[in-house]
Amino acid sequence: MSILLRLFALTITLMFSISANALNKPVGLIDDRDNPFRLFVLFHDDIPESKRSTAYVENIRPFTAEFEKITGRKIHTIFDRSRPPYTNFHYKAADPNVMFDRWNELTWNYRKERHDSNEFRFSRNDRVLLITNDFINGSPLFGGLGGIATRPGNSAIASLDFKQIVGHELGHTFNAVHEEGEVLYNGWWCETFMFEPLPLRSNCYVFSEGNGKRIKAYVDSLY
Structure with missing residues (x-):
């Protein structure tokens, strides 16, 4: 009898432990083919208002339009600002990985925070992008790091210094790679999103055929 009581007590303890852990984790959204992707765009506090007003048209919409064309799926953009500790995050670093x-x-906390406040359900389809005024280190003229992202994953940081950086880093989160980047010619040479930028060339604001296939395959694999 004492052995049975101990087993019963252990079972109850494990049940409470599992329940307590479950409370700390958002309930995952059951993904289906009709579930839209969400892009949370956080403006860093160092971005002047003049740049914020043009960021969607010049930096974000080129990516979302191309993403929707490639995948056949909608991606909704949600903007956020003046929200510490996210929008005042210290992104300038000699060691970008740390x-x-x-x-x-922080991006995991951000997604959970908005889930817990009943604004948006937690989903693996979410992307959280911090848009910054400056490079992470270095500068556009003398070399440096303008952005960084999980490859693939949910988090990215991108500077507004080059218009294609946003698309470049978000491309990484959907499994696009540098090796598939291309330079195209449409009256002048232009770079696809994943090709390293050169000031003498223009921007194509598209993904290469190879990266388009990678993005679509990755998105389709989520369902």
Whole structure:
């Protein structure tokens, strides 16, 4: 009898432990083919209002239009600002990997926060992008890092210094790679999103055929 009582007590303890852990984790959204992707865009506090007003048209919409064309799926953009500790995050770093580990933790908290406040359900389809005024390190003229992202994953940081950086980093979150980037010619040479930028060339604001296939395959694999 004492053995049975101990087993019963152990079972109850495990049940409470599992329940307590479950309370700390958002309930995952059951993904289906009609579920839209969400892009949470957080404006860093260092971005002037003049740049914020043009960021959607010049930096974000080129990516979302191309994503929807490639995948056949909608991606909804939600903007956020003046929301510490996210929009005042210290992104400038000599060691980008250490910095980005901290940002990854914050983006998980951000998604959970909005889930817990009943604004948006937690979903693996979400992407959280911090848009910054400056490079992470270095500068556009003398070399440096303008953005960073999980490959693939849910988190990204992108500077507004080059118009294609947003699309480039978000491309990484959907499994696009540098190796498939291309330079195209449409009256002048232009770079696809994943090709390293050169000031003498223009931007195509498209993904190469190879990266388009990678993005679609990755998105389709989620369902």
